[in-house]
Amino acid sequence: MSRSIRVELNWPQENTVIVGDRHFFAYDRSGAVHVIASRCAHRGGPLHLGRIEDGKLRCPWHGNTFRVDRLCARGVAVVQRGSKVIAYLPVTDPDADESPAVVHSIVLAE
Amino acid sequence: MTALGLNHDESVSQQITSYADNDVYRPQPAPYVVDNPYRRPLDRARLAGIDWQRPLTEDRFTSDDSLLANRLLMNIYESDSMFLPIDGLRGKERDFAAFYDPGSRVLADRIRPTAERFALGFLEESVQVNGHWDEAGTLSHLEATIHEATTADFPVQTAIEQAADPRRAAEMLMVQMALDGLTEATAMSQNLGGAFGPEQSELFKIFIDEFGYGVFDAKHSSLFTDLCRSVGMRTTPHHYWFFYLPSSIAVNNYFYRVTHDRTGFFRYIGAMALLEATFAPWFARLTTALRGVFGDAVDTRYCDEHAHIDQHHGRMAVHELLMPLARKHGPVATRGLIRGVEEIRLLSSLADADLLAQLAWTPTTRPARSAADLEQAPGAPEIRDLGPATAFETRVADADTSVDVSSGSVQLHFSGTGDPLTVAAGSGVTVPKGRLYGLAADADAVVVVSTR
Ligand SMILES: [Fe+2]
Ligand SMILES: [Fe+2]
Numbered sequence: 369m370s371r372s373i374r375v376e377l378n379w380p381q382e383n384t385v386i387v388g389d390r391h392f393f394a395y396d397r398s399g400a401v402h403v404i405a406s407r408c409a410h411r412g413g414p415l416h417l418g419r420i421e422d423g424k425l426r427c428p429w430h431g432n433t434f435r436v437d438r439l440c441a442r443g444v445a446v447v448q449r450g451s452k453v454i455a456y457l458p459v460t461d462p463d464a465d466e467s468p469a470v471v472h473s474i475v476l477a478e
Numbered sequence: 479m480t481a482l483g484l485n486h487d488e489s490v491s492q493q494i495t496s497y498a499d500n501d502v503y504r505p506q507p508a509p510y511v512v513d514n515p516y517r518r519p520l521d522r523a524r525l526a527g528i529d530w531q532r533p534l535t536e537d538r539f540t541s542d543d544s545l546l547a548n549r550l551l552m553n554i555y556e557s558d559s560m561f562l563p564i565d566g567l568r569g570k571e572r573d574f575a576a577f578y579d580p581g582s583r584v585l586a587d588r589i590r591p592t593a594e595r596f597a598l599g600f601l602e603e604s605v606q607v608n609g610h611w612d613e614a615g616t617l618s619h620l621e622a623t624i625h626e627a628t629t630a631d632f633p634v635q636t637a638i639e640q641a642a643d644p645r646r647a648a649e650m651l652m653v654q655m656a657l658d659g660l661t662e663a664t665a666m667s668q669n670l671g672g673a674f675g676p677e678q679s680e681l682f683k684i685f686i687d688e689f690g691y692g693v694f695d696a697k698h699s700s701l702f703t704d705l706c707r708s709v710g711m712r713t714t715p716h717h718y719w720f721f722y723l724p725s726s727i728a729v730n731n732y733f734y735r736v737t738h739d740r741t742g743f744f745r746y747i748g749a750m751a752l753l754e755a756t757f758a759p760w761f762a763r764l765t766t767a768l769r770g771v772f773g774d775a776v777d778t779r780y781c782d783e784h785a786h787i788d789q790h791h792g793r794m795a796v797h798e799l800l801m802p803l804a805r806k807h808g809p810v811a812t813r814g815l816i817r818g819v820e821e822i823r824l825l826s827s828l829a830d831a832d833l834l835a836q837l838a839w840t841p842t843t844r845p846a847r848s849a850a851d852l853e854q855a856p857g858a859p860e861i862r863d864l865g866p867a868t869a870f871e872t873r874v875a876d877a878d879t880s881v882d883v884s885s886g887s888v889q890l891h892f893s894g895t896g897d898p899l900t901v902a903a904g905s906g907v908t909v910p911k912g913r914l915y916g917l918a919a920d921a922d923a924v925v926v927v928s929t930r
Contacts, residue, residue, distance in 0.1 A: 372618040400606045440608065445615035447820050448606035454622075456615035 372445070372456035375468045377403075379453045384416070384473040387457055387466050391416065392444065393475045394453065397436065402443040403455040408432060415439075416475045425477050490592045491530055494550065497585045498522045502576045503553065505869030509891055509918060510712070511719045514570060515561035516577035518553050518719060521871055525550065530592050533599040536824075540724055540832045540912045542874040547597040548727035552657075554586040554593065555734035559664050564714055594735055597728060605820045611812040616804050620751075620796055623819060627756040634830055635767040637837045644771045646896035647837045649711060653718040653894035654726040654833060658733075659702035659780070660715045663688035665733035666750065669743060675806070680798040681747075684754070684791050701780035708777035711895060720872040721894035723836060723914055725829035732825055736818065744803065744811045748818025751800045753826075755792030761785040832912070839913050841892055841899050846882035846906040852928055855880075859928035864888055864919035872916035875909040878930040882906035886923025891916040 375385050377394060379401050385392040391406040393416035406416040413429030420426075424433040445456040459466065497503075498520040511517045528543050538544065557577055563570050576582070634651060641647035652659075666685050672678070690696025703713040712718070736742030736749065761784040768776045804812040852859050856877075864886070872891065881890065883905055889898035890907055892915050901907050903923075908930065909915050917925060 371621070372612075372615040374618055374622055399603075400608050402608050441610065443609035445611040445619065445816075446606070446608040447619065447816060448608065449604060449820070449824060454619070455609070456611075456618050458612070458614065 372458060373466055373468055375455050375457065375470055377401075377453040377455065377470055379448070379451050381451075382470045382472055383475050384471050385455065385457065385468050386471065387468045388460075388464060390457075390460070392455070392457065393473075393477065395436075395440070395443075395475075395477060397440055400440075401446060401448050401453050402440040403446050403453070403457075404439050404443045409434075416473075416477050418477050420477055428476075490589060491526065491528075493585055494530070494589050494593070495522055495526050497554075497582065497589055498525055498550070500576055500579070500582055502573050505871065507867055507870055507918075509720055509870045509916060511716050512712075513563060513565060513714050513717075514573060515563060515715045516570065516573040518549070518716060519869075519871070520549060520553070521546065521869075524873075528596070530596050533596045535600050536604050536828070539600070539728070539828050540835075540874060542876050544597065544724040544728065545872075545874050545914070547593055548724050548731055549722075551590070551593045551597055551731045551734075552727055554590050555731065555738060556661075557583065557586060558738070559661065561715060590738075598732060598735060601821045601824065605817060605824055607813050607817045607820060611804075611809055611816060613801070613805060616812055616816065617801065619816060620755075620800070620819065623752065623823065624755045624792070624796075627752070627823075628759050632760060632763040634833060634837075635763045637834050638767050639770055641837055642840045643896060645709075646893050648768060648771045649709065649895040650721070650837060650893045651833065652706060652709075652711060653721050654723060654829075655702070656706065656715075656718060657722055657726055657730040659705075660699055660713070662698040662702065665737045665746075668734075668737040669746065677799050677803055680794060680802075684794060684799075687787055687791065698780065698783065701783055704777045705780040708775060709772050718894040720870065720891070720916055721914070723829070723832050724874060725825070725832035729822075729825050729829050732822065742814075744807075744814025745818035745821060747795070747800055747803060748815035748820075749822035750818075751792070751795035751815075752819045752822055754788050754795040757784050757788035758786070758792065761788070835910075835912055836893070836914060839892065839910060841890055841907045841909070841915075843899065843901050843905040843907055846884070846904050847880055847926075847928070852882075852926065855928040855930065857929050859926045862917070862925050862927060863922070864917060864925060865922045866920055868919065870916060870918055872914050874914050875911055878911050879909040880906055880926075880928045880930050881909060881915075881917065882926045882928070884924045884926055886919055886921055888917050888919045888923050888925055891918065 383394045392403050393406050395402045395404055406414055408415055408427040410430055410432045413427040417428045418425045423436050425436055426433050447454050502516045503520040505519050525546050534544050638644055638647040688698050694700055706713045736746040761781040765778045765781040768778055800815055883901050883903050885903050887902045890901055891898040
């Protein structure tokens, strides 16, 4: 069976994971850090650059909104102890080189 | 908080005091509990001083409140299991009746949620398990965590080898291990009943190994008894009651907590699977350390058995129990399994740190603090009269603490075995924050206890 890609983030200094052309951002929901795929289900817009209002995240491209609780529930598997966040990203292409990069980047969805 | 809530809280605190009022939980002057599985002293006065509405946080995990609350919880849980004195019940019938008294059991059920929240509630805060856990993520996390644990250093074993008194240090570890070792797999037995499919039978297979396939001499708790006996330690449950560290009791209580409450089942399986999967190298390393300390005399079959069988238990617990449960019961179950893994990982690391600090502490005497020095102390010094009839008690120093003897001579106990340190009038000793210690005196003595 395929394994997931394990990444460790030192939150909040590191808030973004890039794997191939996939982008994930970390989001703190009352103390619990969620790692969410930054790809709008509509046209693939950068969700991490959207703003959150009234529990909804608005995609910066076409304004579609998504309930934050649902985005969190669909986030990748995370265990977190203090600032140490371990996330498991799904493998999409078992043959591709999918070494992840953990970085700090602009996240407006907070 | 509503007035109603306040009244309720007060009554829980009162109920805890009445629970501790049981004859078998009364204080005693001796530092050991000899041949009586029901006697488990609780200090009512200190229990009454606990603010049960302010649960422990991770940084207060090694504290006097933690020691008291975890002792209380242990009695609550263990009065659910069967204990009979090794030499028979004659003469202890009243203690037997008091320990299992139905009224006490009712009280235990009422105060248990409060005590659990107080002692272990911080795990909910300290460990977060988020997002969607699929099979691949679950297996990846287990494999990474097991790999990390089985390739890590073994700091406790190393600390024993390098201790000022390696024998005392090894025995102090065994005192902590006795919490589980002498009643091994009791928490596991709580989930043998019911009906939960093939995984129930997988759990049973692990359980029968723990129970030596019904052969008393092969039962893990018997092997543990033999280990203790081979180095001259006592083997009756809770002989070393006063010398359990709060974190050791908490780890033991955790397993009772997640099995007693059936909604904790998945957490239990996660925690158990991680331990079973990581025990083998830990015990192999312990055999080496014990051989180094005790030579050929020590009976290490308990460790050797775990070094072998737990390779299988680990595989069974992960691949036949945990993963099938995750597949079958979905994301909520999976999050519980992962939470159990993480919770025991956190508790174990806190317990290691607590034990390492206790092993590293070798108290020595120094001249007593002067009156002028005492005046500088942050809190008011406490003057304690000690004598042969004084109740023995151990406590955890909540701050760096000075114990100065003004008259007579006292013994400072700081480990389950080995001689205590004698401190004579005019001398004192410093107890670092977080350390467990007890004071005793054969003849009348006066000590001044102050924070530094
Ligand atoms: Fe065992
Ligand atoms: Fe085992």
